[in-house]
Amino acid sequence: MxxxxxxxxxxxxxxxxxxxxxxxxxxxxxxxxxxxxxxxxxxxVAHGGFGNYWTVLTGEFNQVSLIRSFGNSLLIAALHALFVCAAGAMAAYAFSKIRFPGREALYHVTLIFLAVPAVAVIVPVYYITGQLGLFNSPLGVALPEAALTLPFAVLLLRNYADGIPDSMIEAAWIDRAGHARIFWHIFLPSTRPALINLGALAVMWSLQDFLFPSMVLKDAGMTTAAQAVQTIESAFGPTPEQTSQYFAALVLLAVPAVVLVVAGLRFITQGITAGGSKE
CATH class of the missing domain: 1.20.5 (Single alpha-helices involved in coiled-coils or other helix-helix interfaces)
Incomplete structure (x- = not known):
């Protein structure tokens, strides 16, 4: 090294x-x-001072509450991160530690989907969402977000998992541990930094997503923070005070993503560059 x-x-x-x-x-x-x-x-704060923040935080604009939109965004982001980390970890374990025919070919096919843009799957996502009855549901947004993020999750976690010594897995096999036990007690603890990194990125990307919430969520009560930026704009007039209130709303809508980046910056940077211990 x-x-x-x-x-x-x-x-x-x-x-x-x-x-x-x-x-x-x-x-x-x-x-x-x-x-x-x-x-x-x-x-x-140019007109009305910091009281503008309390006004927009406690009021409703075009039937949209900022506090409720924060909750909707965080729920979708949490589901997105949960699905991506769970499915990505299992796929990474299989691609890295289980030898089976066609493993590398299947892995590279998975990576090809990194090139698929979100707009390319709008029609099938809309159809499948309707068939499953997931319109106006957090799952209706979290599932397609997770599907698009999963190839990146497999790439990140597999690269990290390749650094975990095979001797640890072999020792577990000698102790008659099965795949489930090895995955839960050895693989997951060893990949914790990468999982934290992936979870932070998944939450951050979900908070910034505008496409899928706008397509799936039609109820004003389900509006996310990213949608609220556009939805509440017409509720504010051209007066200086209302203009300041709109800017206050924009600042508040940006707070969750900024706080997440600041709080998770150490995990994001470490997760990208860190690797498991080498033999």
């Missing part, structure tokens, strides 16, 4: 001029990305 201090990035950071350039680029990039959010915060 190569020493971390000899990596190209580490060598760049050891040179003062290059290190200053790197941090300058990062700071400029951060300012550019944060400018829209800072602008929204400034506009939200």
């Amino acid at each position: 190569s020493d971390v201090s000899t990596t190209p990035l580490a060598r760049l950071r050891q040179r003062p001029r290059d290190s200053a350039t790197i941090y300058t680029v990062l700071v400029v990039g951060a300012l550019l990305w944060s400018f829209p959010l800072l602008t929204a915060i400034r506009q939200s």
